[in-house]
Amino acid sequence: MASPPNSGRNTSGLRNEAGAGPTMLELKAVSKRFPGVQALDGVSLSFAPGEIHALVGENGAGKSTLIKIVTGLTSPDEGEIFFEGRRLCFQSYRDSLAQGIDVVSQEIQVIPESTVAENIMLDKLITRGKTGLIDWPAVNRAAAKALDIVGLPLPPETVIKSLSAAQKQLVQIAKALAAEAKVLLLDEPTSSLTEHEARTLFGILRSLREKGQTVIFVSHKFEEVFALCDRVSVLRDGRLVGTRRTEELTPADLVKMMIGRDIVQTRPAGPAASLGPEMLRAEHVVRAGKVEDANFSVRAGEVLGFYGLVGAGRTELARVLIGEDELDGGAVYVRGQKARIRSLADSLERHRIGYVTENRKEEGLFLQSPVRTNITVTVWNRIVRRLTRAVSRSRESAIARRMVDDLDIRATGPDQKTEELSGGNQQKVCLAKWLAADCDILIIDEPTVGVDVGAKEQIHRLIWDLARRKDKAIILISSDMPEVILLSTRVLVFRDRRIVGEVGGLDDGTRTYAEVSAEIGRYLH
Amino acid sequence: MTTHDRKRSGVSGRTLGLAISAAILFAALSLLSQSFLSGYTMFVISRQMAFYVLVALSQAFCLVVGQMSLAVGAIGSLATIVLGLGIDTWGLPAPLAVLLALGFGVLAGAANGWLITRLKIDSFIVTLSMMFIFMGLRSGISGGQPYKIPASFSFVGQKSLFGVPYVFLLVVLLLGLVGFMYRNTVFGRRMLATGGNAAAARLSGIATDRMVVWAHVLSGAFAALAAVLWASKLGSAAPETGDDWLIVSFAVAIIGGTGLNGGVISALGILMGSAIFMLIKHGLVEVKANPYYANSFLGLLILLAIVVDRVREVYSGKPKGKASP
Numbered sequence: 001m002a003s004p005p006n007s008g009r010n011t012s013g014l015r016n017e018a019g020a021g022p023t024m025l026e027l028k029a030v031s032k033r034f035p036g037v038q039a040l041d042g043v044s045l046s047f048a049p050g051e052i053h054a055l056v057g058e059n060g061a062g063k064s065t066l067i068k069i070v071t072g073l074t075s076p077d078e079g080e081i082f083f084e085g086r087r088l089c090f091q092s093y094r095d096s097l098a099q100g101i102d103v104v105s106q107e108i109q110v111i112p113e114s115t116v117a118e119n120i121m122l123d124k125l126i127t128r129g130k131t132g133l134i135d136w137p138a139v140n141r142a143a144a145k146a147l148d149i150v151g152l153p154l155p156p157e158t159v160i161k162s163l164s165a166a167q168k169q170l171v172q173i174a175k176a177l178a179a180e181a182k183v184l185l186l187d188e189p190t191s192s193l194t195e196h197e198a199r200t201l202f203g204i205l206r207s208l209r210e211k212g213q214t215v216i217f218v219s220h221k222f223e224e225v226f227a228l229c230d231r232v233s234v235l236r237d238g239r240l241v242g243t244r245r246t247e248e249l250t251p252a253d254l255v256k257m258m259i260g261r262d263i264v265q266t267r268p269a270g271p272a273a274s275l276g277p278e279m280l281r282a283e284h285v286v287r288a289g290k291v292e293d294a295n296f297s298v299r300a301g302e303v304l305g306f307y308g309l310v311g312a313g314r315t316e317l318a319r320v321l322i323g324e325d326e327l328d329g330g331a332v333y334v335r336g337q338k339a340r341i342r343s344l345a346d347s348l349e350r351h352r353i354g355y356v357t358e359n360r361k362e363e364g365l366f367l368q369s370p371v372r373t374n375i376t377v378t379v380w381n382r383i384v385r386r387l388t389r390a391v392s393r394s395r396e397s398a399i400a401r402r403m404v405d406d407l408d409i410r411a412t413g414p415d416q417k418t419e420e421l422s423g424g425n426q427q428k429v430c431l432a433k434w435l436a437a438d439c440d441i442l443i444i445d446e447p448t449v450g451v452d453v454g455a456k457e458q459i460h461r462l463i464w465d466l467a468r469r470k471d472k473a474i475i476l477i478s479s480d481m482p483e484v485i486l487l488s489t490r491v492l493v494f495r496d497r498r499i500v501g502e503v504g505g506l507d508d509g510t511r512t513y514a515e516v517s518a519e520i521g522r523y524l525h
Numbered sequence: 526m527t528t529h530d531r532k533r534s535g536v537s538g539r540t541l542g543l544a545i546s547a548a549i550l551f552a553a554l555s556l557l558s559q560s561f562l563s564g565y566t567m568f569v570i571s572r573q574m575a576f577y578v579l580v581a582l583s584q585a586f587c588l589v590v591g592q593m594s595l596a597v598g599a600i601g602s603l604a605t606i607v608l609g610l611g612i613d614t615w616g617l618p619a620p621l622a623v624l625l626a627l628g629f630g631v632l633a634g635a636a637n638g639w640l641i642t643r644l645k646i647d648s649f650i651v652t653l654s655m656m657f658i659f660m661g662l663r664s665g666i667s668g669g670q671p672y673k674i675p676a677s678f679s680f681v682g683q684k685s686l687f688g689v690p691y692v693f694l695l696v697v698l699l700l701g702l703v704g705f706m707y708r709n710t711v712f713g714r715r716m717l718a719t720g721g722n723a724a725a726a727r728l729s730g731i732a733t734d735r736m737v738v739w740a741h742v743l744s745g746a747f748a749a750l751a752a753v754l755w756a757s758k759l760g761s762a763a764p765e766t767g768d769d770w771l772i773v774s775f776a777v778a779i780i781g782g783t784g785l786n787g788g789v790i791s792a793l794g795i796l797m798g799s800a801i802f803m804l805i806k807h808g809l810v811e812v813k814a815n816p817y818y819a820n821s822f823l824g825l826l827i828l829l830a831i832v833v834d835r836v837r838e839v840y841s842g843k844p845k846g847k848a849s850p
Contacts, residue, residue, distance in 0.1 A: 324728065348730035355728060363724040368788065377718055377729045380711040390709035433729060 030079030117156035276300030286329035308494030354434025424455020591787030598770030609672025609762030634745020638738030682757025704792030720787025
């Protein structure tokens with residue numbers, strides 16, 4: 001791998017790149033560390049007035065941390081932020097709003113029970129003089145104006161919860177526009193918009209540019225970056241790779257900047273996949289509103305990739321398979337037998353299917369408990385002493401210690417509190433509990449989100465070994481295309497709740513990464 | 526998950542702190558009052574402590590799985606009525622009436638658990654409603670009059686072994702079993718896991734709904750047991766039994782270190798909590814505090830216990846970010 005280009009450590013270098021023009025918002029050598037992850041590492045960036053500036057990078061590259069710092073949701077460990085030449089020191093999100101920095105976040109954050117107008121005007125409700133009483137007609141008028149700009153023909157009194165996801169997203173955009181912010185950050189704003197709505201949005205953003213406002217646009221979609229943005233800054237592993245004018249750049253250059261190499265990591269050495277019997281098969285699986293007619297099968301020794309955008313139906317399908325969500329139609333076969341899985345307890349005890357959640361802190365771990373508890377929770381009932389019905393401490397410790405050794409979990413020992421581990425090691429603990437329970441079908445959801453590079457490679461190695469050496473059948477859900485291509489034998493592409501394509505034969509080494517990714521990419525449009 | 530989970534051998538810092546507090550209170554009361562160290566006072570105090578422990582456990586079972594029960598006292602009260610009806614009205618043999626009362630506690634708890642998990646209603650709402658339903662039933666059925674029970678029934682509640690009340694011995698034994706259950710058995714550990722992180726527990730293959738139902742069943746059973754023993758102590762089945770249990774159950778459980786967010790319990794802590802609670806109440810009598818203010822002291826005590834716990838958390842430097850998401 002080539003050494004990364006000069007990152008933000010070199011402040012003056014960036015200045016030259018950015019040109020000597022005026023700046024609206026400037027970050028100087030900003031660093032932020034979270035337990036186990038260096039989220040931002042000496043990033044210096046400047047945003048000019050009257051530009052649309054794209055911010056791209058893989059998952060975990062530091063984009064969301066950067067947004068949080070700019071909007072005052074978190075404070076940097078080191079470095080400074082300048083806004084119109086003044087040094088900023090936010091105590092809270094309100095501070096950044098007051099300064100004229102607003103954000104449209106990726107997740108939809110609306111108050112479902114209140115009206116569209118109230119959501120738009122929430123932070124700037126108009127009152128009758130100093131009485132503190134809300135002037136609803138004025139609020140509704142102001143909101144209607146903002147709605148008109150985003151092209152959402154709704155009465156301002158409409159209650160939010162009846163809106164579609166796209167409409168809610170537009171309401172959020174209207175809210176940010178109504179604030180007349182000088183800097184507007186948009187985090188994946190088009191993820192739930194139709195093409196028409198997206199085009200309207202781009203028109204609005206261009207008019208903001210004309211007015212001299214700064215738009216910071218976070219996106220995974222290259223076509224948007226090239227069509228809309230003047231400049232693009234690329235983050236990788238918490239560092240700034242560089243800032244370029246989009247007209248001087250090709251999509252291939254941008255990929256190279258994001259991923260850091262032409263061809264992604266080579267596959268770990270090892271035997272070619274020798275596939276065993278079919279372990280899991282889904283036939284016409286339906287989950288109302290989430291998954292439509294999913295058909296696939298996965299064999300022992302195989303890694304089946306589920307690729308697609310968030311909400312495309314991948315995790316939703318996984319949740320049906322493990323019985324966390326109800327099956328509304330179709331059938332699931334485990335080892336050739338029709339299976340009725342009603343809960344994760346069923347999938348674990350009867351079918352030896354394990355599920356590593358994408359959300360390890362909320363759904364995967366008992367953070368306050370020791371590593372030992374988290375690893376052995378799935379096997380307590382198997383290591384009970386006959387007489388006292390007590391869990392055998394010695395066997396429990398032995399299992400935990402074996403897993404800590406096998407998976408190279410960096411902890412002081414099985415008794416260390418899980419919260420104290422780094423993201424990558426926590427992820428290994430999440431995997432370990434299913435291996436301890438001897439599961440041979442594993443559904444692994446976004447295994448490397450929020451883990452640093454070293455741990456990422458270890459986890460990749462581990463997943464590879466589980467399939468190749470231990471003959472596990474693995475379903476790998478990931479939004480990280482290099483990861484999916486690197487590890488999978490076969491990839492299913494999900495779009496709009498359906499499996500829209502299959503790309504097989506990834507391990508015969510006949511195609512390059514670029515060819516495979518292009519093939520997968522074709523199904524996404 | 527539990528304090529035990531982290532420190533297997535010996536006693537956690539929190540429980541040690543409770544024991545020291547209890548010892549200081551004990552020493553202070555010994556100096557303050559001549560009669561304190563008498564056998565009689567010890568008998569009364571330890572017996573009352575036993576009831577506090579039972580009532581606190583009844584609450585703690587629910588707290589551990591991340592729930593609460595406002596119906597603790599109401600279940601106790603109606604269990605008393607069932608006992609009284611059985612013995613006094615229907616003329617059943619005492620052991621059978623006791624079984625009926627305990628059975629009622631189990632059923633009431635199961636009903637709470639079922640409503641909460643099946644209909645997905647918050648435990649606060651369900652147990653609040655059930656509390657009023659049970660309270661109404663007890664007044665309606667009993668008309669406010671106590672039921673007579675035979676003198677022989679009072680053996681457990683009024684007698685002692687070498688000066689130690691039978692009730693206390695029984696409760697210490699139960700407390701040991703409960704501690705063992707949470708520390709060592711799959712059942713107990715799964716309840717702790719459910720309270721520690723319900724989503725993670727469910728996604729680790731634990732039937733969390735079942736754990737919640739069981740927690741309420743245990744809660745109901747212990748409330749009914751406390752009621753039966755209370756009748757044995759009083760020598761009659763009094764309808765007003767359980768009227769002050771709600772606040773006591775929270776106070777002793779919280780002082781004893783039971784986590785309000787679930788997943789943490791210490792049997793020894795609850796014993797110490799009941800001792801502290803009892804000694805402070807006794808102390809207030811000794812210093813002739815106006816009994817009309819008693820509830821204010823109780824409330825203050827609960828607040829103090831939570832504040833102390835919070836301070837400990839902040840100074841041990843670990844989960845201090847919890848207050849803000």
